[in-house]
Amino acid sequence: MTAPRPLVTRFAPSPTGFLHLGHAHSALAGWRRARTGGGRFLLRIEDIDATRCRPEFTDAIFEDLTWLGLDWDGPVRVQSRHMADYRITLDALAARGLLYPCFCSRGDIAREIAGSAAAPHGPDGPLYPGTCRRLTEAKRRARLAAGEPHALRLDMGRALAGLAGPLDFEEAGQGRLHCDPARFGDVVLARKEVPASYHLCVTHDDARDGVTLVTRGVDLLPATDLHRLLQHLMGWPAPAYAHHALLTDASGRRLAKRDGAPTLRDLRRQGASPAQVRATAGWPD
Template identity: 60%
Template sequence: MPPALVTRFAPSPTGHLHAGHAYSAGLAYLRARQAGGRFLLRIEDIDATRCRPELTDDLLADLAWLGLRWEEPVRRQSQHFDEYRAALHDLQRRGLLYPCFCTRRQVQEEIARIGAAPHGLDGTLYPGTCRQLSAAERTRRIAAGENHALRLDMAAALASLGDAAQHLHWHDERAGPQQATPDLLLQGIGDVVLARKDTPASYHLCVTLDDALQGITHIIRGEDLFAATHLHRLLQALFGLPVPAYAHHALLLDPDGTRMAKRKGSKSLRDLRLEGMDPAALWRQLGLNPAAFAV
């Protein structure tokens, strides 16, 4: 008997949810219900500088107002930093991480100096400045208390996989078969940050570990995260984790034609809820059957 289909919705409480979040959560919820599977909610609150408890309370109220139901307990990433640190320690032990002492300004200055500015997942592609530091220099600077991030040494990570680095496949329901090729990972993604002082573990690390731990079989999320899947596929291989199926859906747009986003003040679900909007009307606007979400 095949394992049950498991989906999830994993918001970050850095602002109020909007209709785009409702659409993504609704798709994941419907997929699980239609297959007789499980729908999970996860709170991705690793960023202590931006995530606030009251925003978590609001998003839980918003999702309940929409008629979504999920299993308890809800996994909150801020309660599991020890697990993420253990994973980082494993990568360090294998020589796959290095400390990066560069500030964002220094990175930009180095890129300007070398006259190239390729872009990766999290902005401008890091030129690898601190990768060249000796072990003694790294130890000295850490002992001196210099702030630093931990970056994945992409070349070392790929080398550690051997021939398997040529076969990092995954499947997207819209785009079809995909492969995270070594060239793409090296030149298009580069040495990404997996931990910072103010954020002890990155989104990319936590989401990959949590999806495996929670047994997520189908990841349904916006197409803005499509490129990140190549990195997540590499992390799955490094940790020996299963590969779920993916469905990256189109993003909803605001009336001005730009993508909905918390940071630019798109109309929030909280506002709609407090204004007394019928959630069934919102589901119809999103093209989803309101009856599927009836309490």
């Protein structure tokens, strides 16, 4: 019998703003599971989008988590420093014929979808219609040689063709859940302005860091289907998952940076203690 892997959880914020109560709830979910289970808690900075992420927000994450009373094990993984690692994964998928270049602009895609009688939809909206998947190899090479900007898309049909059976994952409190990655269509795994996608980076780093339990918001539950496919394609171990409910404001709207949710530093300036913030975030001492 194979011995169970040690418990390893993580918190992986993007430094696009200051942390708010929703982040505190998510961070505490992983930290408490690790600390009560004799495991390890990792911190990762997911800053692959250079157009939105800022160093000052990264510094604030460290400060806010420390003030909240959280500690973490080992060095912090900062994704922007490891683009070469993600490139290796992209190259491995490309070598198996699972990626193709997509030269379509967002406008091109919107126009083609608008002209379709019944455009299928996935978790993130209308699915890519497969325009560049149908290009001949000669046309692809010519456009690449001309230096046309392009994204790299996963050929979902080819990726699924290699499956020996259905994919599933272990969800805390629900048991094994079935995956349907096809509903994402030919998802983008890299683009010019962001050389590796969230989906690729998060699955790569969870495998690299030996994460055995992913604690995150229920809004990311659908993405687990795609993450399980990438794990399967790359031969990476599958962690268990625990998707928690999202904190909401008095009107029932989820707390979000874009909606001006009170930040932890706002609450600190107003005189709240770390214990009070932990309790408000759903984790009383």
